[in-house]
Amino acid sequence: MDNIPAVIEALIFASESPLPLEKICAVLDGVDKTEVKDALDKLIAAYEERQSGISIQEVAGGFQFRTRPELALWIKKLKGTKPGSLSPAALETLAIVAYRQPIVKAEIETVRGVDVSAPLKGLLEKKLIRIMGRKDAPGKPIIYGTTKKFLEVFNLKELTDLPTMRELTEITEQQSALDLETAEENVGEQQIITQESFEKQISQEIPEEISEDDNDS
Amino acid sequence: MDNIPAVIEALIFASESPLPLEKICAVLDGVDKTEVKDALDKLIAAYEERQSGISIQEVAGGFQFRTRPELALWIKKLKGTKPGSLSPAALETLAIVAYRQPIVKAEIETVRGVDVSAPLKGLLEKKLIRIMGRKDAPGKPIIYGTTKKFLEVFNLKELTDLPTMRELTEITEQQSALDLETAEENVGEQQIITQESFEKQISQEIPEEISEDDNDS
């Protein structure tokens, strides 16, 4: 058996929720419960004694590592610079603007099928999209496009770095090189060789070797 | 100022991803960088010395608490997780991308000798590789590279931390020796069929598939 305190420490650390003593005992099957409790107490005491930045606390019926409350300000300072992520609605709206710009709000809504005021506002605030101008049409609708910051965030040199629809289907859909349907789509970039055409070729080139086996299959 | 090692410990613990030294310094504004590094080194050493169940590891350009590899079985017993392991195809593709990046799909396929659409897609979904841009070559193929998550998952400090690969230069040397040796025995002027010449031939065989796409590309 490994070093029991170390195992307990790792278990508490890796657990998604506060880890009850019973669960620790269940994992350390065969070890006496009092022995487990004893090791746990010593572990908690050791963290206290060291004045460590983290400590094991009993919360919600289990044990969990937490940072010391006195250090909360430091953690907040760290988290203040945490990168935000985009909501699925914002990502979809952004994708439509990126691929279909210059585009007006009504067109985005036709594609997404819902009102896009909120995600548009968010994207403008995050400076990922911008107003490119207005259209000389009834209501003078605003035209949107992506920004330089958009390129920076997505690590693109220019818009042409965005994958095209053809590549997109290639990336997002499993496909077999032998699938004739997809073969047609891809011929422009990379010629797809069909199984049939290969067999034909092989049989033409080396008739004696193949024909023999063709018969017995 | 609080006890610096404790603050560093709490910051590393609270960070959602490996925490770079620079970020620790930025939070501990005013503390000398060498002092921070010194405190961090002592902290790491203390965890090692105690034979603790967790340790601070340097991965993906930052520092992170991780459980000790020896204790993996216990944690799996607790979590009951089956690791979503990578298939050999995905691993081979990943290795090629890791060592040869920036790399395009066709180059990976040349090395593996098979279509890599499916493993590429899987690796993109797992965020182990990413699209880096496009190559300035005909067809503007997409360039792939590894991500920070790749470093995190494979416990690597940085890309230069990759295990050294068997040198390919020695092969070319041995190869040229072989060429000289066998030169006299095997002379033939007939061309080896390369994939290219195959494709050329096939495109002649199935003109209707090719010509259609040539027009719209």
Added chain:
Amino acid sequence: MNEELSTDYAIKLDIFEGPLDLLLYLIKKNEIDIYNIPIALITQQYLDYIHMIKSLNLDLAGEYLVMASTLIHIKSRMLLPIPEDPSEEDLEEDPRSELVRQLIEYQAFKEAAEKLAKRPLLERDVFVRSAALPEDMIRSRPEDDELIEASIFELIEAFHNIVARLDNKELLEIDLEKLSLTDIINDVMDRLTRERNLTFEELLGERKDRRRIVYTFLALLELIKLKMVKAYQTAAFGVIRIFPAVES
């Protein structure tokens, strides 16, 4: 076909990662020097394998057939007699050398992949904290210049989801041409917002290569069609000035 051989392979069916992997297996199995492959033997065993898969009605990837023909070609070249007059440029090339190079390279990466898999992997050998921190500990206002973390793949997936939902043919017509045109449209609108009006010459600026001129012209046509810009001319054959269609 050899019975023993076929059962031997049947067990191995799913193991091969492609023709190169199969060849490496055959080389290892026969304890052959990779630098001196007996091509006739290997070709025969390779073809046996392929025919067996076909006889089992299993899918065979096209790459296996490419390799089969490559092997057969190398074999036929090895059988050719030595020419009387060895004056050809490429006479030093062993017909097998390209294949050997490929095999060695593939083997090196295969080993590298195995090495990678042996490292202490996250979620397999090592684990990080997976519990969420208490809300009150982490909530704080993000700074003004908020950082955003997103990958192109997420953007692609988002767009792909939309396309999948709509099955819209028009959405599919996005290619590199359209994207580079959009780049220029963005550029033109940028400069028009800053400078109020510009001539075509001014729009081109320093970069006057053919492609740039054509794309700028196409961008203008597109912008006029979209009613985003207007073009005015003071006199016949006079300079054409471009204005934003609506003052912002």
